[in-house]
Amino acid sequence: LSYQQPGLVTITSSTSTQPSYDDQPWANGAFTEAILEAFEKGDMNNDHIITVSEMYSFINKRIPNLVKTIKQREQKPTITNFNLGNIPIFQH
Numbered sequence: 001l002s003y004q005q006p007g008l009v010t011i012t013s014s015t016s017t018q019p020s021y022d023d024q025p026w027a028n029g030a031f032t033e034a035i036l037e038a039f040e041k042g043d044m045n046n047d048h049i050i051t052v053s054e055m056y057s058f059i060n061k062r063i064p065n066l067v068k069t070i071k072q073r074e075q076k077p078t079i080t081n082f083n084l085g086n087i088p089i090f091q092h
Contacts, residue, residue, distance in 0.1 A: 009052050009087070010080045013063070021071050030075055034062040039090055048092055053085030 013020040013031030022029040028036070035055070042050045042058035056079050067075040 007084065008081060009084050011052075011056060011059070012078045014075045015078055018075050019073075021067050021073060021075055023070050025070075026066075030063050030066045031059070031077065033066060034059040034077075037062060039092070043092070049088045050090040050092075051085060052079075052087050052089055053082070055089060056082070056085070 013029060020029050020031055026033040038050065038055050038058040042054050044054045044057065056077070059077050060079075063075055063077050067073050
């Protein structure tokens with residue numbers, strides 16, 4: 001996945017030097033928890049479509065907040081090929 005192809009976007013739960021955290025109240029990892037929340041709250045422009053950039057913007061703020069609050073640790077997601085950010089991934 002580290003080889004970047006045109007049209008491929010990779011979002012990882014943390015940097016290569018950080019662990020990815022989970023917690024019992026989430027019943028998931030912080031990454032999954034933030035993505036699930038993004039499907040409900042990530043539509044930044046209220047057009048009923050969540051794009052790659054909206055998803056990443058949401059989880060890029062939410063994951064560090066979740067992990068810092070619950071685990072007192074740091075976790076920051078990463079993204080490749082952000083120039084594909086306007087691609088829709090979810091419509092509600």
